Amino acid sequence: MAYQLNLNWPEFLEKYWQKKPVVLKNAFPNFVDPITPDELAGLAMEPEVSSRLVSHSDGQWQASYGPFEHFDELGETGWSILCQAVNHWHMPSAELVRPFRVLPEWRLDDLMISYSVPGGGVGPHIDNYDVFIIQGMGRRRWRVGDALPMRQFCPHPALLHVDPFEPIIDEEMEPGDILYIPPGFPHDGFTYEDTLNYSVGFRGPNGRDFLSGFADYALENDLGGVHYADPDLTVRQHAGRVEGYELDRVRGMMIDMLKQPEDFKQWFGRFVSTPRHELDIAPAEPPYAPEEVREALLNGETLTRLSGLRVLNVEGCFFINGEAYAPADARATDLLSRYTEVDALLLGEALDNPAFVAALAELVNQGYWYFGE
Numbered sequence: 107m108a109y110q111l112n113l114n115w116p117e118f119l120e121k122y123w124q125k126k127p128v129v130l131k132n133a134f135p136n137f138v139d140p141i142t143p144d145e146l147a148g149l150a151m152e153p154e155v156s157s158r159l160v161s162h163s164d165g166q167w168q169a170s171y172g173p174f175e176h177f178d179e180l181g182e183t184g185w186s187i188l189c190q191a192v193n194h195w196h197m198p199s200a201e202l203v204r205p206f207r208v209l210p211e212w213r214l215d216d217l218m219i220s221y222s223v224p225g226g227g228v229g230p231h232i233d234n235y236d237v238f239i240i241q242g243m244g245r246r247r248w249r250v251g252d253a254l255p256m257r258q259f260c261p262h263p264a265l266l267h268v269d270p271f272e273p274i275i276d277e278e279m280e281p282g283d284i285l286y287i288p289p290g291f292p293h294d295g296f297t298y299e300d301t302l303n304y305s306v307g308f309r310g311p312n313g314r315d316f317l318s319g320f321a322d323y324a325l326e327n328d329l330g331g332v333h334y335a336d337p338d339l340t341v342r343q344h345a346g347r348v349e350g351y352e353l354d355r356v357r358g359m360m361i362d363m364l365k366q367p368e369d370f371k372q373w374f375g376r377f378v379s380t381p382r383h384e385l386d387i388a389p390a391e392p393p394y395a396p397e398e399v400r401e402a403l404l405n406g407e408t409l410t411r412l413s414g415l416r417v418l419n420v421e422g423c424f425f426i427n428g429e430a431y432a433p434a435d436a437r438a439t440d441l442l443s444r445y446t447e448v449d450a451l452l453l454g455e456a457l458d459n460p461a462f463v464a465a466l467a468e469l470v471n472q473g474y475w476y477f478g479e
C-alpha cells in the first residue's frame with residue numbers, strides 16, 4: 107500500500123526540522139497499519155532483528171533484548187515490544203519510509219516499531235536523533251518537554267531515563283497523526299489502549315563517529331604515512347615543554363589528511379553507505395545472466411532495490427553498501443542511487459551498454475536489487 111503523507115515539507119523544514127517538536131495532525135489520512143502486533147512479535151523472535159521488551163510495574167523497570175522465544179509471561183498491562191529496522195524485514199512497513207525520501211537518504215536510520223499494551227512505554231527519555239513518531243492503531247498520549255539540561259539516569263542498565271519534565275506538547279495522538287521530535291527534547295508516550303507506533307529516525311553521526319570512521323579508513327588504506335619532522339629544531343632551555351608551534355604542526359598534519367578531497371570523499375561514501383542495521387540480503391538463486399536481466403526489463407519488469415540498502419552518489423563517486431562502486435554508466439548508476447525502483451523506461455539507452463547490463467546483473471545476483479515490487 108502506498109502511503110500519502112500530507113505535509114508541507116518546505117514549511118516543515120524551515121519551522122521545525124532540528125528546531126522544535128510539533129504534532130502533525132492527520133498527516134497520513136485514513137491510516138492503515140502495515141503490520142499487526144502478532145507479526146511484530148514474530149519479528150522480535152528472529153535473530154537478525156534487533157528487538158527489546160520493556161516493562162514496568164510498581165515503578166520497577168525491566169528491559170531485555172531479543173530474540174525472544176515466547177511472550178508467555180507477559181501480563182495485560184505495562185509492557186512494550188520494540189523492533190528496530192523493520193523496514194529491512196517487512197515490506198509493507200517499509201512503505202511507510204517512502205514518503206520521507208524528500209530528506210537525504212544518508213541521514214535516515216531506520217523504522218522502529220513499538221507495540222504497547224495499556225500502561226506500556228519506554229519511559230521519559232531523550233533521543234539523539236530526529237524522529238517522526240507515527241501513531242498507528244490505538245491512541246497514545248505523548249508528552250514532550252523543552253530541550254533543557256536534564257538529569258539522566260538508568261532505572262535499569264538497559265534504559266536511560268530523564269527526570270519528570272514540564273510538557274510543551276501534551277496531546278493524545280490518533281491513527282495517522284505524526285509527532286516530530288528533534289534531538290534533545292525529552293518525551294514520553296503513555297497509553298490506555300493497545301497501540302502501535304512507527305518511528306522513522308534520522309541520526310546525525312557525531313564528531314567521534316566521524317573521526318573514528320576516518321581513522322579506520324586511514325588504517326585500512328595506509329594513509330598518513332608521513333612522520334612528524336622538525337629540521338628547524340633549535341636548542342631548548344626547557345626540554346619538558348611542548349611548544350605551541352609543535353602542536354600546530356601536529357594538528358596541521360592531521361588536518362592535511364582530512365583535507366585530501368579524494369580520500370575524504372572515498373571515506374565518507376563508504377562510511378555513510380554502510381547500513382546501521384542488518385539487511386535481508388538473499389543472493390539470486392540461480393544467478394541471472396546479463397541478457398536475462400535486460401530481457402526482463404525490456405519486457406516491462408521493475409527492479410526494486412533491497413530495502414535499507416544505501417546507494418549513494420557522493421559528488422560523482424558511487425557507493426553501495428559500504429563499498430566504492432565503479433559505474434559502467436554514470437547516468438544510469440545515478441538513477442540507481444536516486445530511485446528505489448527502476449525500469450527500462452528510466453534506464454533507457456543504458457540497457458544497450460553491455461558493461462552496464464553486466465554490472466546490473468551482478469547487483470541483482472548479489473541480492474541488492476530484485477525483480478518485482
Ligand code: SIN
Nearest residue numbers: 220227228295303305
Ligand atoms: C515508542 O514507540 O514507544 C518509543 C518511541 C520513542 O520514544 O522514540
Ligand code: CO
Nearest residue numbers: 231232233293
Ligand atoms: Co524516543
